[in-house]
Amino acid sequence: MNLSFRRVWAITRKEFLHIIHDSRTLALVFLMPILQLILYGYALNLEIQRVDMAVIDYSRSTASRHLIETFNGSRFFRLFELNENPSQVGTLFKERKAKVAMVIPPDFARKIRKRFTTPVQFLVDASDANAATLIRNYCNRVILTYNINSGNKIQLPFNMGSTVFFNPNFTSAYFFVPGLIAMILIMISALLTSVTIARERETGTLEQILVSPIKPAEIMIGKVFPYIFLAFLDASMILAFGAFGFKIPFVGSLTLLLILSILYIILSLSLGLLISTVASSQQVAMMIAQTATVLPTIMLSGLIFPIASMPKWLQYLTYIIPARFYLLIVRGIVLKGSLLAELLTPIAVLVVMTVLFLIAAVWKFQINLEK
Amino acid sequence: MTAINIQNFHKFYGSLEAARGITFSVQKGEIFGVIGPDGAGKTTLLRAICTLLLPDQGSITINGLDVTKSVGEVRKILGYMPQRFSLYPDLTVHQNLQFFADLFEVPLKEKNERLQQLYRFSKLEPFKNRKAANLSGGMKQKLALSCALIHRPEILVLDEPTTGVDPLSRQEFWEILHTIQKEGTTILISTAYMDEAEQCDRVVLFFRGRTVGLDTLENLKKKYPYRLYWLKAKNLRKLLDFFQTLENVRAIQLSGDTLHVGFDTVPAAGDWQAWIKATAGNLEEWESRPPSIEDVFLDLMRRPQ
Known part of the structure; x- marks a missing residue:
């Protein structure tokens, strides 16, 4: 294929002029990501804090006081005493006054003194299964602390300790913000290019371009260039906002991340072009671009839900989601400080996807006005 | 070429x-x-x-x-x-x-x-x-x-x-x-x-x-087959209605402030006088004219394909 650089450049320059003339789109391009980052960034939070816990203390002893204090000391629970019988707990859960209840038996202090094991009952509202699991884990951890403090350590034949890497405090934002970057970038980029050809079709300018000797590939390449520049500014802004706004510790190489982000941007722009070639109007193009990027990225990229816990068939489906691979790159570089050599697989996948999207867009592009 | x-x-x-x-x-x-x-x-x-x-x-x-x-x-x-x-x-x-x-x-x-x-x-x-x-x-x-x-x-x-x-x-x-x-x-x-x-x-x-x-x-x-006249009247609509009924008329259309009428044969002087009477003086002027492109087009358009 013999591409004319002059024609590509003519398209690029023209698109660039469109961009700077269209201040509304420009504002959208820079404001929307920030808004989304703020909204999702603060709303998507899996940490649980200040869980209301009802305490029914039948023991009323120093030992039980001590146990309650241990719970009070953790920032996870907000305790209140309940002087009723445990059968009231169900009502309490229904009224959402508590999510967990702790029942301390009357012989608690006596048994503790005699170094017997003594049961403490926990009732957990599991209408939110994830939260219930977390609450149960927190309870176990507090109980463990209590046991250690009161010298009731049970001797095990081995000692199990765990150290958490990369995000020791399990801060949700560290996990989500890089993912959001992946989602926002693909959405904005695909949106930008998805309307370009559809707009020319709508305004009739496509008819005028088509009668020139221009080749589809020249139109595609020419249109991608200015948006790479625009989307890159966008990406830098989102990254900076993510890093400073959410105080994400940035471990790896910024240069490497920016370069690979350009790759991801080109991929997203190519996807947008592919959408543009099949969409009949700008409205349709925007709808397809939104649907094709936002939902699959949220659900299937590992942004929120771990891929490993999906059913097998759904796991296979995630391999066609570009953000899945970009996420490996962003989280790898930002949180773990991954190096280029460790990211070759996701990079290769992104390159292949980009090429496929571009080829499909060129192939799908109609060189006449036939439907 | x-x-x-x-x-x-x-x-x-x-x-x-x-x-x-x-x-x-x-x-x-x-x-x-x-x-x-x-x-x-x-x-x-x-x-x-x-x-x-x-x-x-x-x-x-x-x-x-x-x-x-x-x-x-x-x-x-x-x-x-x-x-x-x-x-x-x-x-x-x-x-x-x-x-x-x-x-x-x-x-x-x-x-x-x-x-x-x-x-x-x-x-x-x-x-x-x-x-x-x-x-x-x-x-x-x-x-x-x-x-x-x-x-x-x-x-x-x-x-x-x-x-x-x-x-x-x-x-x-x-x-x-x-x-x-x-x-x-x-x-x-x-x-x-x-x-x-x-x-x-x-x-x-x-x-x-x-x-x-x-x-x-x-x-x-040149190929236009009829004798074309431009007619003027007090009331062109009424004149149109009148001439439409005549057997001799092959083409008729309103064009601006004139009525274009194509006849099979050239009408005799007596015909015009009769028409003035028949329209109670509505018909005022007539003039033989070459056909315009509209006349030609309307004629061709109306022919059976």
């Missing part, structure tokens, strides 16, 4: 047949008019000539090249100006011209000279930094024409370029077209304005996807 040759061209949009077997050819160097009312199928034909639509049946060749097979070559030969204004409204006059010069790869050495030439005849130079959106209708059309001419096409295809343009700009536009013709360019132009047929060397008359007439305007008028 034939520039454009169209043989039995058919085009369907679903069940609607926009072109029903069109055959004609355009000679090199002529201004050829495609005349017909809206919806006659003019745009469909012009788009097919410009490789933008594929014929469902029949063939179209440009300089002997098939438009469905030699798309690239044909697009280099043709200059096309679509019916809708199809330039970039947010780009300036100069930016639009630059863009199309690059798109058609006008050699860089010639580019400036070519732009100057186009500025000269379009008189757009003073507006070169104005955005296309802010041009008047006539100036927009001249800019579109300049863009279509940028690569010195051998054949220029114009789809209703003068629609919605003021009379003065229309006249100026036609003057430009005649200048281009003198430089050796073949021009195929469609229009719904009958009077513009006068400007063409030959015309084809289109009606409902068919050609109903094809010749020079002069010959078409």
Whole structure:
């Protein structure tokens, strides 16, 4: 294929002029990501804090006081005493006054003194299964602390300790913000290019371009260039906002991340072009671009839900989601400080996807006005 | 020498047949008019000539090249100006011209000279930094024409370029077209304005996807079979109603403040007197006239296909 650089450049320059003339789109391009980052960034939070816990203390002893204090000391629970019988707990859960209840038996202090094991009952509202699991884990951890403090350590034949890497405090934002970057970038980029050809079709300018000797590939390449520049500014802004706004510790190489982000941007722009070639109007193009990027990225990229816990068939489906691979790159570089050599697989996948999207867009592009 | 040759061209949009077997050819160097009312199928034909639509049946060749097979070559030969204004409204006059010069790869050495030439005849130079959106209708059309001419096409295809343009700009536009013709360019132009047929060397008359007439305007008028009179009256509507009922009348139409009536044979002096009486003096004047393009077109349109 013999591409004319002059024609590509003519398209690029023209698109660039469109961009700077269209201040509304420009504002959208820079404001929307920030808004989304703020909204999702603060709303998507899996940490649980200040869980209301009802305490029914039948023991009323120093030992039980001590146990309650241990719970009070953790920032996870907000305790209140309940002087009723445990059968009231169900009502309490229904009224959402508590999510967990702790029942301390009357012989608690006596048994503790005699170094017997003594049961403490926990009732957990599991209408939110994830939260219930977390609450149960927190309870176990507090109980463990209590046991250690009161010298009731049970001797095990081995000692199990765990150290958490990369995000020791399990801060949700560290996990989500890089993912959001992946989602926002693909959405904005695909949106930008998805309307370009559809707009020319709508305004009739496509008819005028088509009668020139221009080749589809020249139109595609020419249109991608200015948006790479625009989307890159966008990406830098989102990254900076993510890093400073959410105080994400940035471990790896910024240069490497920016370069690979350009790759991801080109991929997203190519996807947008592919959408543009099949969409009949700008409205349709925007709808397809939104649907094709936002939902699959949220659900299937590992942004929120771990891929490993999906059913097998759904796991296979995630391999066609570009953000899945970009996420490996962003989280790898930002949180773990991954190096280029460790990211070759996701990079290769992104390159292949980009090429496929571009080829499909060129192939799908109609060189006449036939439907 | 034939520039454009169209043989039995058919085009369907679903069940609607926009072109029903069109055959004609355009000679090199002529201004050829495609005349017909809206919806006659003019745009469909012009788009097919410009490789933008594929014929469902029949063939179209440009300089002997098939438009469905030699798309690239044909697009280099043709200059096309679509019916809708199809330039970039947010780009300036100069930016639009630059863009199309690059798109058609006008050699860089010639580019400036070519732009100057186009500025000269379009008189757009003073507006070169104005955005296309802010041009008047006539100036927009001249800019579109300049863009279509940028690569010195051998054949220029114009789809209703003068629609919605003021009379003065229309006249100026036609003057430009005649200048281009003198430089050796073949021009195929469609229009719904009958009077513009006068400007063409030959015309084809289109009606409902068919050609109903094809010749020079002069010959078409010569072939008009009736004796045409222009009639004036106090009340033209009533006069129309009256003459419609006469056996001798073959064609009749209101045109401005006159009624055009085509008779089988020349009416005798006595006939006119009788008609004045019959209309109670409504008929005031009559004059024998050669047919206008409207008369010719309406007659051809009404004939059974």
